Amino acid sequence: MKILFINLPYYGHVVPTIGLVQELIKRGCEVTYLMPFDWKDTIADSGAEFYGYKNHRQLSEQIKNAYAAAERMIEEFDFVIYEQFFFIGKHLAEKYHKPVARVFTAPVTNKRLMEEFIASKGPLSIFKHKWIARAFTKDIARNIPMKTDNWLDEIIQNPPGLNLVYTLREYQPYEEEFPDEQYKFLGPSIYERKSCRFDFVKSESPVVYISLGTVIKGAVSFFQNCIDAFRFENIDVIISVGQKFDVKKLKNIPSNVHIYKSVPQLDVLKMADVFVTHGGMNSVSEALVCGTPMVVIPFVSDQPVNARCIEKLGVGKKLEYSIANANSIKNAIFSVASDDNMKANLAKMQRLITEAPGNQGGAEVIIQYHNEQT
Numbered sequence: 001m002k003i004l005f006i007n008l009p010y011y012g013h014v015v016p017t018i019g020l021v022q023e024l025i026k027r028g029c030e031v032t033y034l035m036p037f038d039w040k041d042t043i044a045d046s047g048a049e050f051y052g053y054k055n056h057r058q059l060s061e062q063i064k065n066a067y068a069a070a071e072r073m074i075e076e077f078d079f080v081i082y083e084q085f086f087f088i089g090k091h092l093a094e095k096y097h098k099p100v101a102r103v104f105t106a107p108v109t110n111k112r113l114m115e116e117f118i119a120s121k122g123p124l125s126i127f128k129h130k131w132i133a134r135a136f137t138k139d140i141a142r143n144i145p146m147k148t149d150n151w152l153d154e155i156i157q158n159p160p161g162l163n164l165v166y167t168l169r170e171y172q173p174y175e176e177e178f179p180d181e182q183y184k185f186l187g188p189s190i191y192e193r194k195s196c197r198f199d200f201v202k203s204e205s206p207v208v209y210i211s212l213g214t215v216i217k218g219a220v221s222f223f224q225n226c227i228d229a230f231r232f233e234n235i236d237v238i239i240s241v242g243q244k245f246d247v248k249k250l251k252n253i254p255s256n257v258h259i260y261k262s263v264p265q266l267d268v269l270k271m272a273d274v275f276v277t278h279g280g281m282n283s284v285s286e287a288l289v290c291g292t293p294m295v296v297i298p299f300v301s302d303q304p305v306n307a308r309c310i311e312k313l314g315v316g317k318k319l320e321y322s323i324a325n326a327n328s329i330k331n332a333i334f335s336v337a338s339d340d341n342m343k344a345n346l347a348k349m350q351r352l353i354t355e356a357p358g359n360q361g362g363a364e365v366i367i368q369y370h371n372e373q374t
Contacts, residue, residue: 001370002030004077005048006070006086008062009036009055012282013083014043016105016166019191021046023363032077034070036062045194059085059123063140067092074098079370084109087151090160091144099373101162101366106281106302107172108165108183113305114152122300127152162369164362167285168352171309184365187356188285195264200238202271205256208333209272211240211265212297213280220249222297222324226276227257229330238268266290274333279303284310289353291346293336295329297321314345 003024007014014035021031025047033048036055043050053069056062067088074080074092080100082089093100107113118128127133130150137151147158161182169175169185210226212219223239227250230237237257241247247259265283269275269290277283279296284306287294294316296307310316319332336342357365 001028001079001367002077003032003079003081003366004070004074005031005033006066006080006082006089007033007035008059008066008083008085009039010085012280013085013105014039015282016189016285017083017103018043018046019189019359020103020164020362021048022191023359024366027363027367029363029367032073034066036065060136060140063088067140078374079366081366084155087154088141088144090158091141091146093160099370100160101164101369102160104163104165105189107167107305107309108163108178109156110174110177111156113173114156116305117301118152120300120302120304122303124152124301162365164365167281168349168356170349170352171313173305173309184357184362186362187353187358188289190289190353190358193264193266195267196262198260198264198267200236200258200260200263200268203236205234205236206273206337207236207238207268207271208274208276209238209240209263209268209292210276211263211283212242212278212299213283219245222321223250225324225326225329227253229326229333230254230257233330238263238272240265240268274337276329276333279306279310281306288315288346288349291343291350293339293342293346295319295332295336297324313349314342315349316342 024031031048032051033043033046034051035043037052038055040050053065056065063086066086070092074096080093080098082102084102084104090100117124133150133152137149146154148154163183165183165185166189167185168187223241226239231254239259240263241259241261243261253259266286269286269292272292274295275287275292276295279298281302294310296310296316296318298304298307307318311318317332317336319328
């Protein structure tokens with residue numbers, strides 16, 4: 001089977017899918033991964049054949065570029081997989097009579113969740129104005145037949161027959177709205193990943209790992225508060241500040257605080273006693289895999305929803321950024337680290353992840369679905 005995989009250039013939307021591609025290739029499928037040209041090296045890790053399209057800062061232009069590139073080649077493929085924001089993926093596959101599946105690298109979105117994402121002041125917040133959403137949709141879709149006139153409604157109201165979701169059903173908000181026959185919850189994406197060089201050596205001291213992901217700007221005062229919180233504690237603190245952060249802005253860094261531009265996150269989470277995170281889905285999933293309790297400081301998009309899910313499952317605690325000073329950060333971390341119920345809940349989640357279909361199950365479902373559709 002020849003598979004065309006269409007994705008958009010967002011780290012959290014790509015990384016989980018690499019393991020799925022690897023499993024499909026193991027099963028004899030030929031996979032071509034369609035992404036912007038500057039993502040070629042990242043896709044190389046999957047083993048897929050790479051096919052590129054021109055990147056663009058505007059999401060609308062990215063989607064149009066991806067659609068044009070896919071349409072030039074789709075007829076040679078047997079199956080199409082697309083990610084959740086590429087809302088015209090289903091229409092493209094149907095136009096050329098190809099069976100199709102959609103991938104969610106975060107919880108599946110329904111009307112209530114979409115309203116929460118829009119209200120969270122993230123990139124989707126501009127679409128609270130319906131006329132902007134309609135204009136955005138019209139610019140992309142043009143002559144494509146749509147079920148709705150709003151691309152966010154299209155994601156919700158016009159799903160394909162098969163949707164692969166990279167979380168557990170136990171994690172999914174409003175999970176009763178997503179029937180088993182149409183939505184396959186794979187659990188977090190677990191596969192062998194390349195590790196970058198990391199010179200930290202774990203001692204007998206507890207480890208706190210702090211990272212606000214790749215999209216949070218600034219955060220000088222927050223990181224400084226973290227440093228001050230543990231200046232005199234017998235705790236090793238690992239802080240990943242991001243490639244563009246100016247470390248020189250942080251003052252009086254003690255020997256037990258270790259600052260890095262980036263770290264091999266899974267390796268660090270395996271040794272960490274607590275993870276302080278912005279609550280991005282990749283980070284949350286990896287913490288659950290490693291059984292690491294979380295202090296979640298949500299900002300935008302799906303992060304507030306993830307913080308709520310984490311507290312509901314009893315595997316972490318939310319801390320509002322507006323009150324995150326040295327004392328509140330330290331108190332939240334100590335509270336999470338000493339919570340035995342949280343440790344038991346994390347062990348349960350790890351067991352559920354082990355039992356989940358994962359990328360292997362996702363590959364099997366795709367092949368079976370293709371055989372049923374042809």
